[in-house]
Amino acid sequence: MSTLEIKDLHASVETEDGPKEILRGVNLTVRAGETHAIMGPNGSGKSTLAYAVAGHPKYQVTSGEVLLDGENVLEMEVDERARAGLFLAMQYPVEVPGVSMANFLRSAATAVRGEAPKLRTWVKEVKDAMADLDISSEFADRSVNEGFSGGEKKRHEVLQLGLLNPKFAVLDETDSGLDVDALRVVSEGVNRYRASGETGVLLITHYTRILNHITPDRVHVFAGGRIVESGGPELADELERNGYQRFVQAEQKALA
Amino acid sequence: MTSDVAGLAPELKGAKEGQGEVPIASAGERFQSFDVDAFEIPGGREENWRFTPLRRLKGLHDGTAAFDAKPAVSVTSGGRDASGLDGVTVETVARDDARLGEGGTPADRVAAAAWSAFAEATVVTLDGTPDPVTITVEGPGVGASAAGHLQVRTTPHTQATVVVEHKGSGALADNTEIVLADGSQLTLVVTEEWADDAVHAGAEHYLIGRDATLRATAVQLGGDLVRVTSTVRYAGPGGDAELLGVAFTDAGQHLEQRLLVDHAVANCRSNVLYKNALQSDSNDAAHVVWIGDVLIRAAAENTETFEFNRNLVLTEHARADSVPNLEIETGEIAGAGHASTTGRFDDEQLFYLRSRGIPEEQARRLVVRGFFGEILNKITLPELRERLEAAVEAELAITGA
Ligand SMILES: Nc1ncnc2c1ncn2[C@@H]1O[C@H](COP(=O)(O)OP(=O)(O)OP(=O)(O)O)[C@@H](O)[C@H]1O
Ligand SMILES: [Mg+2]
Numbered sequence: 001m002s003t004l005e006i007k008d009l010h011a012s013v014e015t016e017d018g019p020k021e022i023l024r025g026v027n028l029t030v031r032a033g034e035t036h037a038i039m040g041p042n043g044s045g046k047s048t049l050a051y052a053v054a055g056h057p058k059y060q061v062t063s064g065e066v067l068l069d070g071e072n073v074l075e076m077e078v079d080e081r082a083r084a085g086l087f088l089a090m091q092y093p094v095e096v097p098g099v100s101m102a103n104f105l106r107s108a109a110t111a112v113r114g115e116a117p118k119l120r121t122w123v124k125e126v127k128d129a130m131a132d133l134d135i136s137s138e139f140a141d142r143s144v145n146e147g148f149s150g151g152e153k154k155r156h157e158v159l160q161l162g163l164l165n166p167k168f169a170v171l172d173e174t175d176s177g178l179d180v181d182a183l184r185v186v187s188e189g190v191n192r193y194r195a196s197g198e199t200g201v202l203l204i205t206h207y208t209r210i211l212n213h214i215t216p217d218r219v220h221v222f223a224g225g226r227i228v229e230s231g232g233p234e235l236a237d238e239l240e241r242n243g244y245q246r247f248v249q250a251e252q253k254a255l256a
Numbered sequence: 257m258t259s260d261v262a263g264l265a266p267e268l269k270g271a272k273e274g275q276g277e278v279p280i281a282s283a284g285e286r287f288q289s290f291d292v293d294a295f296e297i298p299g300g301r302e303e304n305w306r307f308t309p310l311r312r313l314k315g316l317h318d319g320t321a322a323f324d325a326k327p328a329v330s331v332t333s334g335g336r337d338a339s340g341l342d343g344v345t346v347e348t349v350a351r352d353d354a355r356l357g358e359g360g361t362p363a364d365r366v367a368a369a370a371w372s373a374f375a376e377a378t379v380v381t382l383d384g385t386p387d388p389v390t391i392t393v394e395g396p397g398v399g400a401s402a403a404g405h406l407q408v409r410t411t412p413h414t415q416a417t418v419v420v421e422h423k424g425s426g427a428l429a430d431n432t433e434i435v436l437a438d439g440s441q442l443t444l445v446v447t448e449e450w451a452d453d454a455v456h457a458g459a460e461h462y463l464i465g466r467d468a469t470l471r472a473t474a475v476q477l478g479g480d481l482v483r484v485t486s487t488v489r490y491a492g493p494g495g496d497a498e499l500l501g502v503a504f505t506d507a508g509q510h511l512e513q514r515l516l517v518d519h520a521v522a523n524c525r526s527n528v529l530y531k532n533a534l535q536s537d538s539n540d541a542a543h544v545v546w547i548g549d550v551l552i553r554a555a556a557e558n559t560e561t562f563e564f565n566r567n568l569v570l571t572e573h574a575r576a577d578s579v580p581n582l583e584i585e586t587g588e589i590a591g592a593g594h595a596s597t598t599g600r601f602d603d604e605q606l607f608y609l610r611s612r613g614i615p616e617e618q619a620r621r622l623v624v625r626g627f628f629g630e631i632l633n634k635i636t637l638p639e640l641r642e643r644l645e646a647a648v649e650a651e652l653a654i655t656g657a
């Protein structure tokens with residue numbers, strides 16, 4: 001059973017006035033079979049957490065640890081982390097002109113699986129996975145994310161999630177910008193990925209509506225660059241009713 | 257990232273005006289002559305020459321090149337001699353052949369020098385629907401200089417594909433005329449696959465007949481200094497010219513593309529897209545120059561024209577000069593646009609690909625291949641396309657970009 005441990009993680013970005021600390025001691029453990037939701041106000045550092053775990057060069061980890069089954073993720077290159085079993089569905093997936101989705105998916109699957117998938121089964125696998133997410137087959141020939149609508153991009157993130165089948169997936173606002181039908185389709189995709197019980201999900205979201213489709217085991221409130229409260233699914237309902245005010249104020253008091 | 261979009265016609269400057277640096281008012285006023293002595297010797301500060309390292313031009317511009325050698329020209333199809341092939345006529349003709357000059361007139365001193373010096377010209381005439389033809393132009397050898405002349409012409413309603421390959425060593429100044437008869441369609445690929453020492457200053461003169469279609473792709477990879485000046489004119493309405501280009505320039509290499517599309521006839525189209533990648537593995541700069549001029553004259557109503565240049569900077573010590581320029585003398589145009597971008601490798605693209613497990617080197621290759629793919633994918637000859645793709649891969653291996 002896999003475990004992802006984030007221990008006292010601090011990270012900063014380089015700004016014109018020097019480094020600015022954004023993550024201020026994040027502690028979180030996700031085990032295979034678990035789904036953790038992270039909710040928090042804009043700018044609290046949720047995407048930064050996701051990027052820091054994935055290894056985005058913009059963020060410097062200044063202290064703390066990220067361990068995947070005991071292995072130090074922070075020492076791995078970005079692509080090594082993915083091959084070790086981490087996946088980040090991005091809030092804003094990147095357009096890569098001139099690289100076809102088909103070529104990209106195959107390159108990624110080859111890298112993550114350690115060998116090129118057999119062509120015949122691969123073609124069918126991709127076709128079925130696209131159909132499951134209501135993605136038209138024309139997208140295979142289009143450049144990665146280029147000109148995709150917001151919702152189309154999110155579907156393709158979940159498509160990759162299914163094909164790459166990582167040990168742990170961080171989904172950064174994968175539900176934002178989806179219409180009702182797309183939300184259902186995308187949620188089903190995530191639930192298929194979870195179904196084996198051998199994978200863990202860190203779901204970053206602003207909306208409880210996705211939690212009606214994807215039931216979390218734990219809900220964490222993120223404010224001021226760290227987790228300030230954790231609870232069961234009922235915590236999400238409280239947030240829905242009362243907002244983040246009480247956490248933000250507590251955080252500001254703690255800082256003062 | 258940066259966008260080097262400049263103002264008015266800075267590159268265009270009458271050769272007659274000598275050392276002056278005042279740009280002429282319009283691309284249409286460009287001085288032209290078949291006679292080398294009608295041009296002043298460029299000093300390097302003229303708009304027309306200011307990007308070109310003249311001291312590396314092997315004297316092609318100042319009368320010191322001997323022009324005592326000949327480029328070897330061969331015309332083949334499917335690996336065999338093309339003369340006698342159905343629809344292909346290959347002639348070696350003397351300077352006084354009446355057809356020469358039909359495509360256009362030299363507009364700079366090197367092109368005029370080539371015109372004044374060439375001994376014989378190769379004329380390839382395409383008729384009907386011939387098999388694809390490859391014209392190989394070979395440099396005169398290390399230390400030698402040559403003047404060349406090539407004309408490719410179609411008969412009315414011909415549909416043909418021609419590849420012109422430049423290779424070998426030495427210095428070559430030449431004029432290439434592409435004359436398309438009414439209703440004909442020519443797919444053309446011109447490659448610059450020179451050895452490291454080679455210098456090529458080529459002038460291309462395109463004349464597009466009524467309702468004729470040109471699909472041209474320029475591929476610049478080799479050589480120490482390659483400067484290709486292309487002028488497109490239309491002989492009648494309905495002409496359509498697509499000019500695509502890719503270039504990959506390395507440390508110390510200078511690749512220059514100067515285009516003028518001269519719309520003087522109504523209802524014609526032009527579409528220019530050049531994509532260049534630059535990389536250097538030393539302190540010697542990789543340099544690429546793209547000048548894209550489009551002139552829409554008063555008579556050229558209902559013109560549709562687009563010109564784009566994209567430069568991808570892969571390493572330090574790389575310089576891209578990019579000057580798109582659109583002059584419009586009529587209000588009645590169907591569409592016109594121009595743009596130029598020069599950017600570094602996109603770290604976000606790289607991160608995205610790598611975050612899916614794709615190793616860094618492969619991710620870089622995917623991005624560069626994607627960058628050029630937009631153009632190389634359109635090359636309809638599979639063998640040629642694969643060879644050029646492989647050449648791009650080999651270029652990438654140099655810096656491990
Ligand atoms: N280059 C930078 N310079 C200065 N501040 C930055 C930089 N990059 C990120 N930040 C700041 O870091 C903070 C955290 O950003 P992050 O994207 O992680 O927030 P988030 O919780 O994901 O917000 P949202 O809910 O809006 O997606 C923000 O205040 C943001 O402005
Ligand atoms: Mg965010």
